[in-house]
Amino acid sequence: MRELWTLTIFQMKRRVRDGFSIGYNVIFPLVITALLGLLTKKQFTQTITSYQYYALVMIPFCATMSIITAAYAGKEDAYAKTASRYLIAPIHEKNIVVAKILSCSLIFSCCNGVTFFVCCALWHIPSSENWWLIFLLLCVLSFVIASIGVLIGTGMKNFLVLKNVINIPIGLCAVAAGVFYPFGTSDRLIQSLQNLSPLTWINRFVFAALYDCRSKEIGILIVILVMVGVGMTALAVKNFQKEEFIHGDLPGYQK
Amino acid sequence: MKNYGQTKECLFHIQNLQKSYDGKEILKGLTIPVYAGDMIGLLGPNGAGKSTMTKIIGGIEQKDAGTLLFHGKDVHKNPREFKRKLGIVPQEIALYEELSAYENIQFFASLYGLNGTKREKKIEEVLRFVGLWERRKETPAKYSGGMKRRLNIACSVVHDPEILIMDEPTVGIDPQSRNHIMNLIRSLQAAGTTVIYISHYIEEIEELCNRVIIMDHGQILVDEEKEALKKRYVEQGMDHLESIFLSITGTQLRDEVE
Numbered sequence: 001m002r003e004l005w006t007l008t009i010f011q012m013k014r015r016v017r018d019g020f021s022i023g024y025n026v027i028f029p030l031v032i033t034a035l036l037g038l039l040t041k042k043q044f045t046q047t048i049t050s051y052q053y054y055a056l057v058m059i060p061f062c063a064t065m066s067i068i069t070a071a072y073a074g075k076e077d078a079y080a081k082t083a084s085r086y087l088i089a090p091i092h093e094k095n096i097v098v099a100k101i102l103s104c105s106l107i108f109s110c111c112n113g114v115t116f117f118v119c120c121a122l123w124h125i126p127s128s129e130n131w132w133l134i135f136l137l138l139c140v141l142s143f144v145i146a147s148i149g150v151l152i153g154t155g156m157k158n159f160l161v162l163k164n165v166i167n168i169p170i171g172l173c174a175v176a177a178g179v180f181y182p183f184g185t186s187d188r189l190i191q192s193l194q195n196l197s198p199l200t201w202i203n204r205f206v207f208a209a210l211y212d213c214r215s216k217e218i219g220i221l222i223v224i225l226v227m228v229g230v231g232m233t234a235l236a237v238k239n240f241q242k243e244e245f246i247h248g249d250l251p252g253y254q255k
Numbered sequence: 256m257k258n259y260g261q262t263k264e265c266l267f268h269i270q271n272l273q274k275s276y277d278g279k280e281i282l283k284g285l286t287i288p289v290y291a292g293d294m295i296g297l298l299g300p301n302g303a304g305k306s307t308m309t310k311i312i313g314g315i316e317q318k319d320a321g322t323l324l325f326h327g328k329d330v331h332k333n334p335r336e337f338k339r340k341l342g343i344v345p346q347e348i349a350l351y352e353e354l355s356a357y358e359n360i361q362f363f364a365s366l367y368g369l370n371g372t373k374r375e376k377k378i379e380e381v382l383r384f385v386g387l388w389e390r391r392k393e394t395p396a397k398y399s400g401g402m403k404r405r406l407n408i409a410c411s412v413v414h415d416p417e418i419l420i421m422d423e424p425t426v427g428i429d430p431q432s433r434n435h436i437m438n439l440i441r442s443l444q445a446a447g448t449t450v451i452y453i454s455h456y457i458e459e460i461e462e463l464c465n466r467v468i469i470m471d472h473g474q475i476l477v478d479e480e481k482e483a484l485k486k487r488y489v490e491q492g493m494d495h496l497e498s499i500f501l502s503i504t505g506t507q508l509r510d511e512v513e
Contacts, residue, residue, distance in 0.1 A: 017353065082350065085363055085366070085410070089338060091366055
């Protein structure tokens with residue numbers, strides 16, 4: 001347990017130092033929300049302002065984009081060439097993976113939480129009694145994203161290709177979920193495609209929880225995400241490959 | 256193979272170590288007894304299997320067959336206990352560039368269960384040992400090549416290993432730094448650490464080691480006390496290890512990547 005604690009604290013410090021989480025999970029969503037909110041101000045009603053809309057869809061989207069930060073966290077010891085020191089040391093390999101997932105989850109959760117509360121304060125998002133559920137949802141989402149990212153970083157071949165490709169499905173899910181522009185349609189096919197995006201469901205339930213005071217759906221979503229996160233963590237631990245952790249497909253490395 | 260060192264305790268024993276990649280045999284039943292206090296120079300051209308052997312000992316690679324015994328016990332049964340007593344100085348500089356020298360050692364020490372005052376004392380001791388105490392707050396990014404190499408060593412010996420494997424610890428540094436590192440290695444051995452020194456700089460092995468192992472194509476070709484080996488070859492007009500090494504392993508170029 002001490003070993004896991006040591007590794008987690010160290011990884012958390014590294015996440016804070018590298019600044020990616022603060023940049024992508026705090027500064028970017030705030031800036032983009034302010035910008036899109038301003039540009040589309042007249043297209044929204046007083047019930048939900050453009051700022052509120054974009055804040056609430058942008059936070060889960062940016063949380064999802066953290067998958068790349070988490071993948072890098074899985075790979076950073078290969079870049080620093082320190083990975084071999086972990087494998088030589090008397091520590092369990094599973095703790096290396098779990099510590100990376102835990103540290104990413106905690107830092108992403110903090111950043112997403114800060115962004116959410118800043119948005120609530122700046123743009124008067126109705127923080128009903130369900131605010132804590134939204135915060136919990138962001139924490140659980142961070143956990144899922146961290147586990148998938150670390151799985152990619154520590155256990156998958158072709159890391160560099162995967163890292164670049166992963167933007168495409170996330171971007172498509174974001175479009176389907178109305179992250180860049182809200183759209184409604186009566187076309188069943190398009191509705192079905194929209195429903196395929198996990199972000200669609202997250203956004204729907206977030207709005208339902210805050211504006212309609214409905215908490216049941218978001219509760220179910222949290223439980224599902226916890227299960228996915230635990231599953232992905234188990235998969236990341238099982239799939240940990242020493243060779244990928246040390247080298248992977250880093251430029252210049254020849255297997 | 257000579258049978259020497261019988262009076263010393265066999266600290267670590269590599270027995271019949273085998274490893275293949277894609278059907279190609281990299282280690283062909285390697286057997287090396289390592290005695291307490293030994294200072295072994297391990298020589299071999301590229302592709303000899305030195306790095307593979309080191310990776311297997313460090314637990315980075317899995318062996319196909321063979322046994323590693325530490326104090327007579329199978330390492331495989333309790334790898335963590337063995338790893339606590341093992342230090343490996345990697346050939347590459349394995350440091351976090353954005354952390355200070357102190358923080359680097361602090362973290363790697365904590366991986367070996369060191370903490371609290373004991374850890375802080377050890378960090379100071381080891382930083383003074385490698386001559387970096389005064390510059391402990393600086394990051395390796397600001398260090399010269401020699402200083403990075405010394406810090407690399409410090410991170411590997413902070414937990415007081417009984418057996419230390421050094422994989423080309425003096426690559427790419429100036430003669431002064433090399434001299435400093437050689438003195439560090441002598442001090443480590445004098446303090447009781449058993450050292451396996453891997454290097455392409457044969458003159459370093461000649462200067463430091465009491466025993467020489469020459470391997471090639473995954474096999475041990477020579478395992479002998481240095482003076483005995485030199486004495487054996489001096490009659491053939493070879494009085495330097497380098498000429499002996501070349502006569503044993505040949506002069507053809509080795510362009511394999513290990």
